[in-house]
Structure formats: C-alpha cells, structure tokens
Amino acid sequence: xxxxxxxxxxxxxxxxxxxxxxxxxxxxxxxxxxxxxxxxxxxxxxxxxxxxxxxxxxxxxxxxxxxxxxxxxxxxxxxxxxxxxxxxxxxxxxxxxxxxx
Ligand SMILES: [Zn+2]
Numbered sequence: 001x002x003x004x005x006x007x008x009x010x011x012x013x014x015x016x017x018x019x020x021x022x023x024x025x026x027x028x029x030x031x032x033x034x035x036x037x038x039x040x041x042x043x044x045x046x047x048x049x050x051x052x053x054x055x056x057x058x059x060x061x062x063x064x065x066x067x068x069x070x071x072x073x074x075x076x077x078x079x080x081x082x083x084x085x086x087x088x089x090x091x092x093x094x095x096x097x098x099x100x101x
Contacts, residue, residue: 021073021090036061036075037068039093046094047072051081058094 012028023031039061046058059065059079066075076091 021071021076033071033073034093035069035071036066039072040068042093043096044093045096047075047091048094049076049079049081050090050092051084051086052089053081053084053086055081055083055089057082 010029013024013030014028018024019030022033025031044061046060049055049057049059051057066078072093073091076089079089079091080087081089
C-alpha cells in the first residue's frame with residue numbers, strides 16, 4: 001500500500017492562481033510564511049505595514065493583537081494604511097536593526 005500522494009506533496013502554482021499574500025520560490029512552490037510566534041522568537045517586535053500609496057509604517061506586535069499561530073503576511077487583512085486609510089496593506093516582519101554602522 002502506497003501512502004497518499006496528497007500529503008507532503010506540493011504543486012507549483014501558475015501565477016494567476018497565486019495568493020498575493022504568499023511568497024513563491026523560483027519553481028512556483030508556495031513558501032510557508034512566518035508566524036507571529038516564529039517572528040517574535042527571532043526578535044521581531046513589530047510588523048512593517050506597506051501600502052500601495054508609498055506609506056510605510058510599523059505597528060508593534062502586542063499580546064493579543066494577532067494569534068501567535070497566524071501568518072505575518074495575513075495581518076494586513078485587519079489593518080488599514082495610516083496615511084490613506086486604504087484597507088489590506090502588505091505586512092512583513094520588521095526585523096530589528098543591527099547594532100553598529
Ligand atoms: Zn496608503
């Protein structure tokens with residue numbers, strides 16, 4: 001008995017059916033995004049909110065703001081741009097700045 005092909009097997013997605021909130025590698029495989037827990041474990045304390053209007057803002061990650069298991073790119077669904085109030089901005093981890101210059 002062979003095990004199911006459905007488990008552990010990923011299919012490359014054509015561009016038109018890709019999720020704009022997900023990254024894809026060069027072969028078209030979806031890259032699993034970072035969760036808030038993983039981001040915080042790496043020292044991330046804020047999400048960078050990037051809007052089409054060019055506004056870039058940072059929102060602190062506070063306890064209860066988002067479930068620790070939710071993906072950082074999905075946080076934008078609950079946010080609006082601070083400048084133009086457009087909903088659904090892009091969100092990425094705001095990596096802590098390195099010391100020194
Ligand atoms: Zn905006």
